[in-house]
Amino acid sequence: MSEKPQDIKAIPSGNSLWKEGMGRFMHNKLAIFGSVFLFILVLLCVLAPLIAPYSYETQNLSYGSEPPGSSHIMGTDPLGRDLFTRILYGGRVSFSVGLCATAVSVLVGVIWGSFAGWFGGKIDTIMMRMVDIAYAFPFTIFVIILMVFFERSMLLLFAAIGAVEWLTMARIVRAQVMSIKHQEFIDAARGLGLSTHRIIFRHILPNITGPVIIYSTLTIPAVMLLEAFLSFLGLGVQPPASSWGILIREGAETMEEYPWLLVFPGLALSLTLFSLNFIGDALRDALDPRSSRE
């Protein structure tokens, strides 16, 4: 007992779930590639006003429909607008819709799922029954109806897409809450007389961040896809703002003569979706030991 206390740094630190998970994540080459690609693309889009070679709206009819070349690396559209610039600006819209609508769906899904899971019984049955009914609802049609009938705005777009995507999140969160609500630390929190809100937000939710983060990364590509689809129908973002969906639609109209107008926006969208899906899968493999690769 006369030994000097050990140097605290010498004690081997136990690896946390997150640390181990990150280690596994870093081994996944596709996910690393995806993260790097995504980081660069987002950076380019954010910095678009500074680095875009041309102005976003300037039309130059004498340079209309130029194939990719030294002055326009991705060519120009029939109005002479630089495609690379338009893709960067379109990406700003696509990414922000992806993030905001995902945030809406995560917020709604987490609150809905955690309350249903926490209260259980009749409340749970009713709340999850509503989710079941919503699953049978043709949601694409619902979003289209919303976008056609009401004044189109970015806010409605976020709300409409968020309303579609929260269902699965609610189910995942509910299952997680059910599995931890009978553990001792929750009983302890209850014994201390904490309010329901406090228990849910301070003790339960922090313990289910893993699955929520994993599913959120998989929701972002789904949301971006839905936005592109709506814009493709002419129901999403309104001109002069543009998104990748709009660029793809314009490209598809003239693909016979100017194929690059379809190929480059399509590539931007598809590579982004690839990256996000790879990252989401890698996170799931890394953080959820049950579904990891053998």
Add this chain to the structure above:
Amino acid sequence: MGKFILKRIFLETLPSLLVIITVTFFLIRLAPGGPFSSEKQISAEVLEQLNSHYGMDKPLFAQYFSYLLNICKGDFGPSFKYPGRTVTELISESFPVSLELGLYALIFAILTGILAGVVAALKPGSFMDYFTMSVSMAGICIPAFVLGPLLVLVFSLKFGWVNVSGWNTFSDRILPSITLGMMYVAYIARLTRGGMLETMVQDFIYTARSKGLSETAVIFKHALRGALLPVISFMGPAAAGMISGSFVVETIFSIPGLGRFFVTAAFNRDYTMILGTVIFYAIIIIIFNTLVDIIQTILNPRLRNY
């Protein structure tokens, strides 16, 4: 089994349908605008006549209940956009086309997806695994409205092997089916792979191997049976989505199917057509989910304890 199905219909299906009909009905009726608001300027008298012709001058709740009553008789009302045609007619004309396209897409998706999933699961972590899974990921990441035009660009415009659009010869079916099925290939492949990985390490596979069965027989007769359970529960909504028509695919390839109505009805504010397509789609989804539950209980005896 009969009791199970009856319970499903009366306690789950009908209430769900009623909620869906009610929400849709009031959502589109309370929204601003109407089916006649986009037309050229029409006089007040004509508008009044149109409204009374379609029964839209009655109170909204009266309209709602008479609509419900009519549905029970199988009458979905007249279309607002196609004068003289009923919604039932329009759906029954266009649905067979979507159904045919959906079946081809379904066959393509199931065969390709299961094969890719099995190949990937044989050697997890190998090059084949990553390669197959990355290619099948393309189905999720290249949306139909990019894939469709690209396929047309390459196979119709460049090589001239198939027509750009239309729905006449068998070759007209190829590109749309691939475009529609590709998204599902990805999911089926991933689910098959996951199911195979779980099944291949179970005891009955060792038993089958030790009986001296060939690896092919082990995989396709024993492992795949168990591995396909998650695929089947995914296939319910997926198959329903495929056969009820896709707006994007049908528009790109000019196919006279049901899918285009989903969007055009909303654009035209064709109230009865919107409700008709929504109800039709919901019924298909519900039928397929019930089918999936039944198939699963047949395949997995452990679920048979109701």
